[in-house]
Amino acid sequence: MSDHEPEYSGRRKFIRVATLGASAACGIFPLASGLPALLDPIKKEGKKGDDRWSKVASLASLPNDGAPVKFEVIQEKVVDAWTTYKDVPVGAVYLTRKANDVVAFNLKCPHLGCVIDYRKQSNDYCCPCHNSSFGLDGSITTQNSPSPRPMDTMETKVEDGFVWIRFQHFRPNIPEKIPLT
C-alpha cells in the first residue's frame, strides 16, 4: 500500500488539477469570448480635428452689446454606432459677440453636465442643478462653486459673415478642460 500511495496520490492530484483547469477554462470561456466586444468603446476614439466645424449662425444675428444668444449646433454628418445621420442637432451653445469676434460657451455645466441657463435679470449664467453661477465671460462667480472650472469655451471663426464653431464636449468635474474623445 505504502509503495502505491505516492503514485496514487500523484494521480489523484493530477486529476483534481486537470479537472479544475478544464472546468475553469469552460467557465471563463463564454465571458472571455465577448470581452473584446464588451471593451470595444474603450478602444475606439471619437473623431478629432477640423472635420467637426459647424456653421451656427450669422454674425448679424448676434446683438452688439454682448448679450448671449442660444443656438443649436447642427452637424452635417453624425455617425451614431451603425446609423449615419445628416444635418442633425448635436448640442447647443451660447454665443456672445465682441466686435467681430465671437465667444462660444457649451451649454453643459462643467460640473456634472446639466444645462446652464442664461438669467436675463442678473445678466449671468446659472446651472439650475447645483447652483453654479458664471459671469458673462464664463468665469465662476459663486464662492465654493460646485463647478471646478469656468464655462467651457470652444474655438470659433467668422467667415463670410457666418459664425463657425468647433463643437466639443469636455470631461466633467475636473479643473482642467480636456476634450472628450
Place this chain on the structure above:
Amino acid sequence: MKFIFDWLDDRSGYRNLLHEVLYEKVPGGARWRYVWGSCLTFAFFTQVVTGTLLWMFYSPSAQTAWESVYFLQYQVWGGWFLRGVHHYMAQAMIVLLVLHLMQVVIDGAYRAPRELNFWFGALMMGVTLALSLTGYLLPWDQKGYWATAVATNLMAEVPWVGPALQKVVVGGVEYGHHTLTRFFALHAGVLPAMLVGLVVVHIYLFRKHGIHVKEPRPKKDSYFWPDQILKDAIACLAILLAVVGLTLYFRGAPLGPPADPANEFPARPEWYFLFLFQLLKYVPAFWGAVIIPAFLGLWIFMQPFIGTTKSGHQLNIGFWWSLIAGSVALTLMAFSEDRENLRHTAAIEEANWQAERVLSIVDEQGIPPAGAVTLLRNDRENRARNLFASHCSSCHRYNGHDGRGYPVDDVQSAPELAGFASVDWVTRLLTHKHYVSEEYFGGTAFKNGTMARKVLAKYTPEETDLLPQIARLLSDQADLPYQEALDDEEHEELMALFYNDDADFQDGLACIDCHDIDSEGDGYAPDLTGYGSNEWTVAFIQNPEDARFYGEDNDRMPCYAKDAKLSDEEIQILSDWIRSKPAE
C-alpha cells in the same frame, strides 16, 4: 482567508451544499456516456453569457436589427467572434440534445421512477428548439426573415387558435418592428427563463433518483468530483474547441442581405429543421404543424409506459433510431435537391452578391436612418440587374443568365448583352456564324436579313479578317469605361476601311453604304453614329422603332419609353450597367 470562508459557511452553509453537489455517488464509476447532460448545461451557460453580451449590441426594430448586427460583426472589436460562438454553440446544443436523448433512451433512463424527468427533458428540448427558431430571425437578414415567415405560417395551421396565435407571435399581420420585439423578448427573456426553471427541476429530479446505471458496471463506485467532472469538463472542452474552430473557420456567423419583403429569397430553415422542411413537400402543412408534433408529444408521454417491458424498451429505441434515420435521410434529400436546383443555387449566389454589395455601399456611404435595405433598393447596380431580369431577360441574356445569375427558362431570342459594344462583342457580332446564332440574332427576323445573307455570309476569308478592324472602330464609338480609345491616326485608318476607300472589301460595298457613322444621314440600316455610347444606348432602348435604328424592321424589341414600360431614369440605369463591364 480561512476566517472569511468560515464566516461565510456559518451564515450560508455553503460547504454542505458544495459537498452535496460534488460528492454525488456515481455507481459503477465515472463514464463518458454520462457527460451529455453536463455538456448541455455548459452549452446553455455559454448561450446565456454570450447572449447577454450580444444583447448589449442588439437593437430590435426593422430599421436597426440588421444594422446593429452588422455593426457588431464588422465594426466592433471581436464582435464577429462573440456572434460566431453564440451561433455555433446553438447548433452544438441541438447535436448534444440528440446525443443526450439517445443516451437516456438506450440506457432506459426514461423508465420508472424517472418518467417525470424524461418529460421535463422533452419540454426542455422543445424550449431549446423554440430558442433556435426565434434566434434565427433576430439578425433580420433575408435568410432569417423568409424562413421565419414559413415557420409562423405553419402556426396558423393549429386548429381554432392558429391564426390568432400567429398574429400574437408576429405582433400583427405583417412582419415588422413588433415581430422583432416579440421574438427578441421570447428569445432573450421568456424562453431562457423557462429553460432555467426546467433545468433546475431536471437537475433536482436527476439528483433525487441518481444516475441510472447502464449494466454491467465497469468499475467500482466513485464520486461526481473529481472523476465524473473531469470527463464532463474534457467533453465540454472538446465542444468549446469545436465551436471555436467553426467560428474561426467561417469567420463568425453568416449575415445575409437585409430583410426585404419585396426581394424574393428561397426560404430554408437552419439545417436541424431541414427534415421538417423536406417533409412538408410530401405532406400537408397541417401535418407538420399539428399531427407530427402531437404524435411526438404523445409518444414521449407514453414512452415510459411502453418501455416497462423489454420489447417495449426495444420498440422505444427503434422508434427514436427510425426518427433520427428518417430525419437524416430527409435532410440529405433537402440538401441534394437544393444542390441540383439551378435556380436555388443562383438565388444563393444572388443573396451572397447582395450581402457583399450592401457591405461595400455601407463602407462608402454609411447606413441611413431608414436602414440598410434602402441602400440596396436604391443601388443602381442592384436595380439594373433587377430591371434587366424583369424587362429584358425573357429575350436577351447577360452572361447567359437573367442579369442576376438565375437561369432563364424562355428560349433566348435576342442578343447576349454582357460586354455589349466592346471590341470582342462587336467582333463576334460581325462573324456570320455568331450573327445568325442564338447568341445574337438567331432568334430574330434579322437572321435572314440583308446583313446576314448578303453581307456577312458572302465575305471571303480575307474580308472576314478585316472585320475585327471594323469592330474596333465601332466599339470606339461606345466610349466604354473599360476600353482605351483609338488615337486619331488609327481612327482615320479605320474610317477609311468603313468607307472602303482602298477597296479592301472586294464587292465594292462599304459599311457606309447602309450605315451612317458620322451623322450625315446616309443609309437605311441602323445609324452607327455614337454606336453603343450612353446616348445611343438610351435612345435605342427608348425607341428602337425610330428611323435612326430599326425603323419598321424592328422585330419585337419593345419601345420602352414610347410605351411607358420604363422611366427615363430606369433606362439610364440599364444603359450604365450594360456598358459598365466586359463579359465574363
